[in-house]
Amino acid sequence: MTDTQAAQDERRTRDAALSALMRQAQAGDRVAYRQVLIGVTPYLRRAAGRFFARPADIDDAVQDILMTLHTVRHTYDPDRPFRPWLAGIARYRLVDRLRGVSRVAAREVAITLEHETFASPASNTDTDAWDAHTVRQAVAALPAGQRTAIELVKLQEMSLKEAASASGMSVTALKVATHRGIQSLRRLLGGHPLL
Numbered sequence: 001m002t003d004t005q006a007a008q009d010e011r012r013t014r015d016a017a018l019s020a021l022m023r024q025a026q027a028g029d030r031v032a033y034r035q036v037l038i039g040v041t042p043y044l045r046r047a048a049g050r051f052f053a054r055p056a057d058i059d060d061a062v063q064d065i066l067m068t069l070h071t072v073r074h075t076y077d078p079d080r081p082f083r084p085w086l087a088g089i090a091r092y093r094l095v096d097r098l099r100g101v102s103r104v105a106a107r108e109v110a111i112t113l114e115h116e117t118f119a120s121p122a123s124n125t126d127t128d129a130w131d132a133h134t135v136r137q138a139v140a141a142l143p144a145g146q147r148t149a150i151e152l153v154k155l156q157e158m159s160l161k162e163a164a165s166a167s168g169m170s171v172t173a174l175k176v177a178t179h180r181g182i183q184s185l186r187r188l189l190g191g192h193p194l195l
Helices: 003-026 030-051 055-075 082-107 121-128 132-140 144-155 160-167 171-188
Strands: none
Touching: 003 030, 003 055, 003 082, 030 055, 030 082, 055 082, 132 144, 132 171, 144 160, 144 171, 160 171
C-alpha cells in the first residue's frame, strides 16, 4: 500500500467516525456533538488559514463556521459523507467573511505615522491660537447664565446634575445656556472650529 492510499484510507476512517458521531449528535448525544466540534476544528483552522493571514481573523472565521454548523446541524443527511457537507459550509462562510473583510478594507484607510496629528510641532499650529488669558477674557465677556454654564459644565467638567445643583439652574436651562455660550465663544474667538 502506498502512502497516498494509506492517507486516503485514514481520511475515510475519520470521515466515517465523524459521520457516526454526527448521527449520534443529531439524536441528542452531547458528548458525540462535542467530539464532532473538537474533531473538525483543526480542519477548519487549516481551511481558514488559506483565506486569512492574521491569527485573529482565522479564529473569528473558525468560530463563525462552528456557529453556522451548530445552526444547520439538523440539515446533515446521515446517509451522506460528513466532510463534503462540512466543507461546503466552511467554504461559503469563509467566502462570506472574506467579502465582508474586503468591503471594510475598501472603506478604511490604513493610518501610518504620516497621518499622526502630533508628528511634529509645526503640524499643530492652530492648537496654540489662543492663550489662557484670551480664553478667560472671552468667557468673562459672556452673559452671566452662559458664563456660569460654561465654567461649571465645560471648564470644571461637572455633570449636568452637579452643575444644576451648584448653580440653581435646571438641567434643561444649563444645556441651553451651555449651547448658547459655546456659540457666543465661537463668535468672540473668530469662529474657530475647535469650539
